[in-house]
Amino acid sequence: MALYQRAPYTTADPQTILENESDAEEEALVNDYQEQVQFEDGPDDFDQMASYGGGGQQQDMQAQLVNAAQPLEYQATLETKFASYDNYCNLFHYILNSEGPVDLEVPSYYWAWDVIDEFIYQFESFCRYRNRVARTSDPSDPDFPVLRENPNTWGCYSVLNVLYSLIQRSEITAQLDAMKRNEDPMAVAGEYGSRPLYRMLGYFSIIGLLRVHCLLGDFSLALKTLDDIELNKKAMFARVMAAHFTTYYYVGFSYMMMRRYADAIRMFSHILVYVSRTKNFQKKEGASYDSISKKNDQMYALVAICVAFHPTKLDDTIHTALREKYAEQLTRLQRGGPDSLPLFEELFRSACPKFITPTPPDFDTPSANPDPVDHHLAIFMDEVRSNMFSPLIKSYLKLYTTMDLKKLAGFLETDADTLRGWLLVNKQRSRQVRWSEGGLLDGEVVNANELDYALEGDLIHVSEAKVGRRLADWYLRNLVRTY
Incomplete structure (x- = not known):
């Protein structure tokens, strides 16, 4: 946001x-x-x-x-x-x-x-x-x-x-x-x-x-x-x-x-x-x-x-x-x-x-x-x-399609490793279970964020959240691997 x-x-x-x-x-x-x-x-x-x-x-x-x-x-x-x-x-x-x-x-x-x-x-x-x-x-x-x-x-x-x-x-x-x-x-x-x-x-x-x-x-x-x-x-x-x-x-x-x-x-x-x-x-x-x-x-x-x-x-x-x-x-x-x-x-x-x-x-x-x-x-x-820095991180990511991790860390006055951890937590939190039918505990995993991103080395690739499930899964795997 x-x-x-x-x-x-x-x-x-x-x-x-x-x-x-x-x-x-x-x-x-x-x-x-x-x-x-x-x-x-x-x-x-x-x-x-x-x-x-x-x-x-x-x-x-x-x-x-x-x-x-x-x-x-x-x-x-x-x-x-x-x-x-x-x-x-x-x-x-x-x-x-x-x-x-x-x-x-x-x-x-x-x-x-x-x-x-x-x-x-x-x-x-x-x-x-x-x-x-x-x-x-x-x-x-x-x-x-x-x-x-x-x-x-x-x-x-x-x-x-x-x-x-x-x-x-x-x-x-x-x-x-x-x-x-x-x-x-x-x-x-x-x-x-x-x-x-x-x-x-x-x-x-x-x-x-x-x-x-x-x-x-x-x-x-x-x-x-x-x-x-x-x-x-x-x-x-x-x-x-x-x-x-x-x-x-x-x-x-x-x-x-x-x-x-x-x-x-x-x-x-x-x-x-x-x-x-x-x-x-x-x-x-x-x-x-x-x-x-x-x-x-x-x-x-x-x-x-x-x-x-x-x-x-x-x-x-x-x-x-x-x-x-x-x-x-x-x-x-x-x-x-x-x-x-x-x-x-x-x-x-x-x-x-x-x-x-x-x-x-x-x-x-x-x-x-x-x-x-x-x-x-x-x-x-x-x-x-x-999650308290998620809104601030999103406000910066909305301005870019690709951004350097260290540059964003400088904006947030933190180090790159800490920022990488925040991004990983936010990524994990963005995948929520949402009910559609069946019992109240049932549901399917969806991407709840309006933005999606992946890390490639020190680069953050940003995209709209309206991506296919296969692409979203690839983003998640790539983020975990680079972290």
């Missing part, structure tokens, strides 16, 4: 906005959400079965179903957090380990998502609090000995076990696979999966796994969990705005951390355009609108980061909003160099998930408990530093 040229993104051609969705499909998705806001609609593939329940159900279990989806108070005591964990354990044990499927009536359509979402939120919140207490190592803190003596409370294994067990019990993966083949999912649902309680919990547990694995920093596994779910308007999660938003946020962030910036921008663009078109209807959902609005701002920050790494065209709506929110910051990000590092760090901290560690902290050695956010920030900043 040249320093003297226009910003690397402009108003996009409508056909390039969302590569996997047409305008008609996007319109249908918005219309569907408008109709589903109150969830008063009729049955579909996922809730066509008759409601189960009846007079024989215990009132206390029905109350637990309702309470499991209720947010915990922000300033809840440690005792309350422990009690909440016990309540979730009792509820899920009852649902998963009873003799045969339980006959409990689902309180509402939203309930299945709300209970999984709140379950993971409390797990995440507890882990971060416990890690913070362990790092301060203050024995006078009344919570210190309690947390130290109960390392398995809200344990990572327990949470993952619940999510995987709900998926297995519900046979939801087999049902989704059958639906892809246009077959009857009830044929493979079994006695558990045919019940709305298990089916809905199993489905949203898949989205929950995406979130948990992303929080733990396993971005490949996070994307792998969605192999059975197609990201389109017909997906069940698209009917619940919070689930829809959460799915695209974590998928987009996982792509970004895997350096698949084009795919990350595609995911963020989809949900940001969708949110902008349904804003008036979201307000009817009350408190969830505030949460979505906050995540919306975070995703614009992530888009700014991705565009700095991968200049591209954006939708009118996103382009305008990004300019309004980050006009000055975008210029600094696009310029690169050491001055951009604090801004990259600031945006990452404000927009990243609240990472957690998979194991209980070491209360005896505070220094052995690093902040997970700092850990992932350090990994991200290594990527930024390796």
Whole structure:
């Protein structure tokens, strides 16, 4: 990206906005959400079965179903957090380990998502609090000995076990696979999966796994969990705005951390355009609108980061909003160099998930408990530093078709060997995996740079990136050989 040229993104051609969705499909998705806001609609593939329940159900279990989806108070005591964990354990044990499927009536359509979402939120919140207490190592803190003596409370294994067990019990993966083949999912649902309680919990547990694995920093596994779910308007999660938003946020962030910036921008663009078109209807959902609005701002920050790494065209709506929110910051990000590092760090901290560690902290050695956010920030900043001179290098290369390596090194006030290393890193980073079809981890390697170059001794040969695959491969081999 040249320093003297226009910003690397402009108003996009409508056909390039969302590569996997047409305008008609996007319109249908918005219309569907408008109709589903109150969830008063009729049955579909996922809730066509008759409601189960009846007079024989215990009132206390029905109350637990309702309470499991209720947010915990922000300033809840440690005792309350422990009690909440016990309540979730009792509820899920009852649902998963009873003799045969339980006959409990689902309180509402939203309930299945709300209970999984709140379950993971409390797990995440507890882990971060416990890690913070362990790092301060203050024995006078009344919570210190309690947390130290109960390392398995809200344990990572327990949470993952619940999510995987709900998926297995519900046979939801087999049902989704059958639906892809246009077959009857009830044929493979079994006695558990045919019940709305298990089916809905199993489905949203898949989205929950995406979130948990992303929080733990396993971005490949996070994307792998969605192999059975197609990201389109017909997906069940698209009917619940919070689930829809959460799915695209974590998928987009996982792509970004895997350096698949084009795919990350595609995911963020989809949900940001969708949110902008349904804003008036979201307000009817009350408190969830505030949460979505906050995540919306975070995703614009992530888009700014991705565009700095991968200049591209954006939708009118996103382009305008990004300019309004980050006009000055975008210029600094696009310029690169050491001055951009604090801004990259600031945006990452404000927009990243609240990472957690998979194991209980070491209360005896505070220094052995690093902040997970700092850990992932350090990994991200290594990527930024390796690319921070790329915009400046490109601005010079755009002026030439052939350039002497030592001459360019002089412009950049560095030595030829260091510059050769930067060029090699930039060359490797320019070849990204981009999704076209199949699972989210699938894709083909493409050249993501607007310029291509090769080294021949101390000469840099520059060409437009619109070269054939064979020529691009030759460039890469030649660069590696000369280096």
